[in-house]
Amino acid sequence: MKRKLLRLMHTLGAGHVARFIWRRKLLVLAYHGFLPEEESGDMAPLWGIHVPAKKFESQLAYLRKYYAPVSLETALSCLEGGRPLPDNAVVITMDDGYRSVRDIAFPLLLKYEIPATVFLTTGFLDGEAPLWVDRLACAVVQTDRKELAVNIEGVKLEYDLNGASARQACVRDLKTRLKTLAHDKLEEMLAAVEVDLGGDNGRRAKLPEPLFPLDWDQVREMRQSGLMTFGAHTRTHVILSGCTEEVSGREIRHSRLRLEQELQTPCRYFAYPNGGAADHNEISRRVLAADGFRCAFLTVPGLVTRGDDLLTLRRVSVLNWMDTAAFALQISLVLPALRRQLEQTRPSKGKVPHVAGCA
Numbered sequence: 001m002k003r004k005l006l007r008l009m010h011t012l013g014a015g016h017v018a019r020f021i022w023r024r025k026l027l028v029l030a031y032h033g034f035l036p037e038e039e040s041g042d043m044a045p046l047w048g049i050h051v052p053a054k055k056f057e058s059q060l061a062y063l064r065k066y067y068a069p070v071s072l073e074t075a076l077s078c079l080e081g082g083r084p085l086p087d088n089a090v091v092i093t094m095d096d097g098y099r100s101v102r103d104i105a106f107p108l109l110l111k112y113e114i115p116a117t118v119f120l121t122t123g124f125l126d127g128e129a130p131l132w133v134d135r136l137a138c139a140v141v142q143t144d145r146k147e148l149a150v151n152i153e154g155v156k157l158e159y160d161l162n163g164a165s166a167r168q169a170c171v172r173d174l175k176t177r178l179k180t181l182a183h184d185k186l187e188e189m190l191a192a193v194e195v196d197l198g199g200d201n202g203r204r205a206k207l208p209e210p211l212f213p214l215d216w217d218q219v220r221e222m223r224q225s226g227l228m229t230f231g232a233h234t235r236t237h238v239i240l241s242g243c244t245e246e247v248s249g250r251e252i253r254h255s256r257l258r259l260e261q262e263l264q265t266p267c268r269y270f271a272y273p274n275g276g277a278a279d280h281n282e283i284s285r286r287v288l289a290a291d292g293f294r295c296a297f298l299t300v301p302g303l304v305t306r307g308d309d310l311l312t313l314r315r316v317s318v319l320n321w322m323d324t325a326a327f328a329l330q331i332s333l334v335l336p337a338l339r340r341q342l343e344q345t346r347p348s349k350g351k352v353p354h355v356a357g358c359a
């Protein structure tokens with residue numbers, strides 16, 4: 001999407017018109033990590049879902065000016081209890097549990113007095129392993145190799161690794177393909193890619209600082225502020241639609257129990273890893289319901305209305321590249337609608353990959 005076109009649409013007020021039309025619905029934003037500064041160059045493939053501090057601050061100011069930020073608890077009480085939500089109500093959520101939530105986002109949320117809910121991948125916080133998507137991106141970005149050959153389910157793929165944009169394209173394509181595999185197969189393929197690119201076994205990937213996890217003391221500190229609440233996001237960031245009921249149950253329950261153990265309070269909020277339409281199924285929904293979860297979020301773009309299924313709620317993702325115009329058009333659903341239109345009118349380009357999902 002051309003940035004000039006987005007700026008023109010923003011200037012003409014497309015976002016404001018759409019915001020007025022949708023004012024009675026609830027907007028839930030999905031963030032992930034944050035960066036102290038804008039980043040470009042060789043490391044760019046790592047930062048797609050990490051929003052620079054300055055951009056995040058201007059987004060909070062925009063939300064304060066044009067929207068009504070509420071806590072997830074308030075929003076749920078309204079949705080469940082019939083009490084009306086304020087016009088243009090917005091809930092902020094953040095997935096995965098990056099340390100930058102504490103170091104960068106939290107002070108800004110305090111400054112603007114905007115609440116947020118953070119969904120934690122508990123194995124990531126417990127130091128078991130980095131998120132698999134970060135392992136993949138780090139392996140591709142940090143290798144000395146100039147090419148990569150992979151065989152995924154009989155499909156032979158060759159990637160050029162010369163330059164940042166080629167590496168970015170490789171990460172994007174491999175991520176999309178690996179996400180379709182069952183979890184065991186995904187782990188196996190990822191380990192093979194890491195070995196091929198000169199890594200060890202992936203468990204010791206050299207993560208740059210913005211990809212470090214929170215620790216539990218930082219989670220407790222944020223919770224004590226009264227502004228932040230926490231939910232579960234599985235133990236290993238497994239894509240639940242590729243799991244058996246037993247594995248789904250283990251992943252969901254483990255993350256809930258770890259949160260309850262560390263925070264000494266019931267955990268009733270959940271976000272599906274990756275969160276696309278194909279990343280959850282009836283099994284995961286059943287496990288969540290049986291485990292007592294009150295709500296669960298996707299990253300499928302859309303707004304929430306009273307009567308929606310609380311275990312498959314839509315959210316709108318905010319990504320690194322979005323400037324003020326793109327942000328305003330994204331959260332008013334103008335940009336997702338344009339994307340859908342583009343996909344339908346350009347069938348020869350193939351299906352646009354789901355880019356809004358978590359890491």
Ligand SMILES: [Zn+2]
Pocket residue numbers: 095096233237272273274358359
């Ligand atoms: Zn995630």
